[in-house]
Amino acid sequence: MSPDYDATEFIDGDFQSRPAPGSGTGAGALPRAPTREEVDSKVAETQQKLIELRRAQEELERERSALEETRRRQLEFQTGRQEMIQNLIRGVGLLEEAEFARRRDAEQMSKALVDLRDALSKIETIQQESWTQANFSLELTRGLTTLENARMEWNAARLKFDVLSGTVFDPQKPGANVSTPQPSFLFNCTFGQMCRLGFALSWPVAAVLLLGFLVLVALRLYR
Numbered sequence: 225m226s227p228d229y230d231a232t233e234f235i236d237g238d239f240q241s242r243p244a245p246g247s248g249t250g251a252g253a254l255p256r257a258p259t260r261e262e263v264d265s266k267v268a269e270t271q272q273k274l275i276e277l278r279r280a281q282e283e284l285e286r287e288r289s290a291l292e293e294t295r296r297r298q299l300e301f302q303t304g305r306q307e308m309i310q311n312l313i314r315g316v317g318l319l320e321e322a323e324f325a326r327r328r329d330a331e332q333m334s335k336a337l338v339d340l341r342d343a344l345s346k347i348e349t350i351q352q353e354s355w356t357q358a359n360f361s362l363e364l365t366r367g368l369t370t371l372e373n374a375r376m377e378w379n380a381a382r383l384k385f386d387v388l389s390g391t392v393f394d395p396q397k398p399g400a401n402v403s404t405p406q407p408s409f410l411f412n413c414t415f416g417q418m419c420r421l422g423f424a425l426s427w428p429v430a431a432v433l434l435l436g437f438l439v440l441v442a443l444r445l446y447r
Contacts, residue, residue: 350370
């Protein structure tokens, strides 16, 4: 063999620099499959995102519940406020009307009380023991007139106030209504009954006046 032999003369440089098929380093090579560690990492990352999403969903649910509770309380406040305003306005009106009626009844009762006391005082001042033969007829006429006036006051008071007829108002009785007065018995009376009632109240006065007139005429005749 010649000493001038060089072994590198038979090596193709282009063949050595060309990558082997399937090595994945070339420009047109396919992507490699993920490893198990990479898949596990992706699973853990996805699980963490799901946990964060659930936590955000729970937070939004709590916020929605709080907002719904606030809305319910606001609606309850507005409804209750309107209801109480209407109830209070109605209550004030009813109590004012009842107070006015009570005050009017109290004034009428006070006036009737004064009249009854005056009639009682007039009857009690009659001194029948002081009557004489000379003034007997005149004093008897005066006494009858006083009694008849007192009877008229008494009957008028009985028509106005049920307590004088033995009817006592019981606030605990079911169906008792302060603001609704009971109708008078005169409401159901016919015209003829009212005429008879008026005649029954007025004839004693006419009889007393007629008797007094006759007594005065008799006294003048005896003079």
